[in-house]
Amino acid sequence: MKEGSTVQKRIIVGYDGSSWSDDALTWALEEAEHTGEPVELVHADEWPVLAPAASMVPSPDLSPELYVERIIESTLDRAVETARTTHPLVPLTTTTVRAHAATALIDRSRHARLLVLGGRGHSAVAGLFGSVSAAVTAHAHCPVVVIRGAQSATGPVVAGVDDTAAAPAVLVFAAEQATMLKAPLHVIHAWPPVTGIWAETPMATWTITAQEREPFDTEVTVIRDTFPNLRIEAEAVVEHPAAALTRASDGAQLLVVGSRGRGAVRGLLLGSVSQHLLRHSACPVAVVHDSLAMS
Structure with missing residues (x-):
């Protein structure tokens, strides 16, 4: 973390009352x-976003705004009551923000160490699968964990890395999670195979040279030195990264990957691999931004 940072150590949960947000x-x-x-x-x-369109719909006895507020209050109260029963020692607060779900969560992430989302939700303005998750994971100011699939109780934490600036942050986050969970860390660097007209030429060796692998080995060595008590397996494969990581997610406790989004259209640039995993991973997925590598 940068010196003088005002980020508070808290975990934020995007909650809408759905079973996904309960998870x-x-x-x-x-x-x-x-x-x-x-x-x-x-x-x-x-x-407030939907009010103009909702004005054409017959309203309940209460004013629509008050009706919505009471539903939200009841939903949050039930969640808090359950949480205090199952995890009585965890400090828990609730916040309601009048905004689009993605906008609200991105803004709140400025004050979080971690943001957790369900893989789907009931956002009225986010009907497309994963639209909120995709936007938040691309724009958030902290790592984002999207809960999907089944979390193994004994499996490894899997980290998918490449040669981009996000790799160090991905590895540190994954190592910290593995240490906390007392689980091994499985690090995967997948090089896409040569395809198309080059597939039958000598360029398609299906092997990784020592020179190609050197940056990966160096990063893994740093993590081994930083976390000497952590069991780490490093795997370099020639396979499409999305396929390799989806396969590795089966039986894992958590899959950690990076995001390389940039600029005003960052939400469109989360990356095809990350987008694929948010839809197809067999376990929860954590997305860590390259900007955190410098924090």
Whole structure:
């Protein structure tokens, strides 16, 4: 973390009352029990956004705005009651923000160590699969964990890295998670195979040279030195990264990857591999930004 940083050590959960957000809350509470950090439930009240269209729909006895507020309050109260029963020692607060779900969560992530989302949700303005998750993972100011699939109780933490600036941050985050979970760390660097007209030429060796592998080996060595008690397996393969990491996610506790988004259209540049994993991983996925490599 940069000196003078104002980031608070908290875990934020995007919560909308769906079963997916319940899973996200459970994961965050387990994380908080290990770290001692407080958890904040953030609910995006999108009614002000939808109000113009909703004005054409017959309203209940209460004013629409008050009706929505009471539903949100009831939803959060139930979540807090359950959390305090299952994890009584974890400090838990709730926040309601009047904004699009993605906008609200991205803004709150400025004050978080970690943000946790369900793989799907009930956002009224985010009907397409994964649209909120994709936007938040691309724009968030902290690592984002998207809960999907099944989390193994005994499997490894898997880190998928490449030769970009995000790799060091991905490895540190994954190593910290593996240490906390007392799990081994499985690091994978996948080089896409040669395809098309070059597939039948001498260029398609299906091997990785020592020179190609050297930066990867150096990064793994740094992690081994930093976490000497952590069991680490490093694997370099010739396979499409999306396929290799999807396969490795089966039986893993967590899959950690990087995001290379940039600039005003960053949400469109999360990366095809990360986007694929957010839809097809067999376990929860953590997305760590390259900007965190310098923090």
